[in-house]
Amino acid sequence: MTTTSAKSGRSRTRTAGEGGPRRRGRGSSALASERREHLVKLAAELFAEKGFQATTVRNIADEAGILSGSLYHHFDSKESIVDEILAGFFTEIMASYQAVIAEGRNPRDTIAGLVRVAFGTLEPHRAAITVMQNDWNYLKGMDRFAYLIKSEDEVEKMWVDTLQTGQEDGLFRSDLDPKLTYRMIRDTVWVAVRWFRPGGRLDAQGLAEHYLKVMFDGINLH
Amino acid sequence: MTTTSAKSGRSRTRTAGEGGPRRRGRGSSALASERREHLVKLAAELFAEKGFQATTVRNIADEAGILSGSLYHHFDSKESIVDEILAGFFTEIMASYQAVIAEGRNPRDTIAGLVRVAFGTLEPHRAAITVMQNDWNYLKGMDRFAYLIKSEDEVEKMWVDTLQTGQEDGLFRSDLDPKLTYRMIRDTVWVAVRWFRPGGRLDAQGLAEHYLKVMFDGINLH
DNA sequence: CCACAGACGTAGCAAGCGCTTGGTAAATGG
DNA sequence: CCATTTACCAAGCGCTTGCTACGTCTGTGG
Numbered sequence: 230m231t232t233t234s235a236k237s238g239r240s241r242t243r244t245a246g247e248g249g250p251r252r253r254g255r256g257s258s259a260l261a262s263e264r265r266e267h268l269v270k271l272a273a274e275l276f277a278e279k280g281f282q283a284t285t286v287r288n289i290a291d292e293a294g295i296l297s298g299s300l301y302h303h304f305d306s307k308e309s310i311v312d313e314i315l316a317g318f319f320t321e322i323m324a325s326y327q328a329v330i331a332e333g334r335n336p337r338d339t340i341a342g343l344v345r346v347a348f349g350t351l352e353p354h355r356a357a358i359t360v361m362q363n364d365w366n367y368l369k370g371m372d373r374f375a376y377l378i379k380s381e382d383e384v385e386k387m388w389v390d391t392l393q394t395g396q397e398d399g400l401f402r403s404d405l406d407p408k409l410t411y412r413m414i415r416d417t418v419w420v421a422v423r424w425f426r427p428g429g430r431l432d433a434q435g436l437a438e439h440y441l442k443v444m445f446d447g448i449n450l451h
Numbered sequence: 452m453t454t455t456s457a458k459s460g461r462s463r464t465r466t467a468g469e470g471g472p473r474r475r476g477r478g479s480s481a482l483a484s485e486r487r488e489h490l491v492k493l494a495a496e497l498f499a500e501k502g503f504q505a506t507t508v509r510n511i512a513d514e515a516g517i518l519s520g521s522l523y524h525h526f527d528s529k530e531s532i533v534d535e536i537l538a539g540f541f542t543e544i545m546a547s548y549q550a551v552i553a554e555g556r557n558p559r560d561t562i563a564g565l566v567r568v569a570f571g572t573l574e575p576h577r578a579a580i581t582v583m584q585n586d587w588n589y590l591k592g593m594d595r596f597a598y599l600i601k602s603e604d605e606v607e608k609m610w611v612d613t614l615q616t617g618q619e620d621g622l623f624r625s626d627l628d629p630k631l632t633y634r635m636i637r638d639t640v641w642v643a644v645r646w647f648r649p650g651g652r653l654d655a656q657g658l659a660e661h662y663l664k665v666m667f668d669g670i671n672l673h
Numbered sequence: 674c675c676a677c678a679g680a681c682g683t684a685g686c687a688a689g690c691g692c693t694t695g696g697t698a699a700a701t702g703g
Numbered sequence: 704c705c706a707t708t709t710a711c712c713a714a715g716c717g718c719t720t721g722c723t724a725c726g727t728c729t730g731t732g733g
Contacts, residue, residue: 280589282504299711363585367502401670416642447669448623521681
């Protein structure tokens with residue numbers, strides 16, 4: 230079925246897409262960016278499933294029902310697609326984190342809020358998180374993604390500050406390294422994208438509550 | 452420096468290698484497998500650093516100071532190299548796990564032992580674990596690595612059984628899902644490979660003790 | 674001293690990669 | 704009705720990929 234091009238020019242079977250009447254010509258720019266966002270989402274799923282490098286521009290184009298070259302009408306490069314995916318995720322989660330911090334509650338509630346926010350992004354941003362997990366090592370080496378490292382440092386500061394304040398207030402044990410503890414929490418949350426499936430036994434918030442119990446009080450019976 | 456081949460045949464500068472006298476001809480088969488293991492280790496480092504797919508056979512050969520074609524004297528394919536890496540890791544860790552279980556101690560001590568074993572592999576098998584983390588999604592899709600999934604299931608059973616017994620014995624809280632708890636523990640341990648560096652502030656066993664404290668009793672001050 | 678086998682180099686193939694160029698059908702605005 | 708813009712197709716370029724075929728060098732056992 231991937232046999233290229235029947236003889237007549239305009240006969241490509243479009244394997245994907247909603248099959249509706251093809252929109253051509255100048256749509257409103259709002260609709261144009263809708264198309265763009267749709268392509269980004271398709272790409273994100275593929276990146277998450279097979280990895281960024283293993284996903285070819287032809288894969289993405291196939292999924293969208295167009296040819297690989299046509300992708301370059303919408304995007305500069307393959308990198309710019311994954312950039313859009315990750316940037317969207319980062320701006321949203323950092324805003325959510327800031328909102329929790331801004332509530333100004335005690336460190337325990339703040340940490341709980343951050344954990345709930347993190348688990349809350351698991352479903353809407355599953356693909357982005359997966360890409361971040363699997364291809365981080367590769368992507369961070371590229372200049373264009375230097376901003377990701379900067380954002381991650383800001384996030385780390387939020388968590389570590391909250392943990393430290395909690396220790397000073399006598400809410401958390403003082404024999405724990407805040408940085409190490411933050412990493413433990415962060416990794417445990419994000420890594421859940423590997424086995425978390427939206428329709429499963431537990432939803433994201435159920436996971437969050439389960440995790441909060443273990444994190445705050447441990448698995449021991451007291 | 453990668454300019455190919457000066458005019459005279461035998462003048463390749465060998466960029467890597469210990470520079471000792473080149474061993475040729477029939478060595479003992481023990482030494483032959485030594486060479487093989489050395490190549491596997493080089494490849495493992497590259498796979499861990501750049502990812503399996505992003506690492507080319509030419510990268511590996513460069514690191515070894517030979518040409519890419521010469522690699523195929525030692526290995527069938529690029530896949531067979533990563534196979535050797537992962538298989539070695541899995542057989543060792545499963546043996547270690549079995550040994551802990553066989554001690555027959557109480558569930559709390561057994562879990563602690565498993566955690567210590569896991570952290571203990573962080574240093575000697577850093578590359579293998581990194582590959583498993585980053586390229587798992589890609590590798591598990593290939594028939595040749597189906598055995599990895601089977602091994603993982605066996606490991607899961609060990610942990611979950613121990614956790615359940617602990618709950619029945621009144622050692623662990625009963626309001627936790629054993630499977631979910633196992634995954635939390637597993638992920639937190641392995642994911643540490645991303646930021647763990649052998650010469651750092653804390654060694655692997657220090658990490659293990661830090662983690663055991665949090666896992667058993669939580670971060671709350673009791 | 675010589676046949677042998679292991680350990681490489683040399684050269685290159687077929688396939689696939691990201692991306693570019695130039696053209697074309699369709700919708701829109703004036 | 705026509706100029707313009709959008710969204711695509713068709714074709715392919717330059718390069719890299721994993722891998723192969725075959726020749727060459729070298730230490731070793733007989």
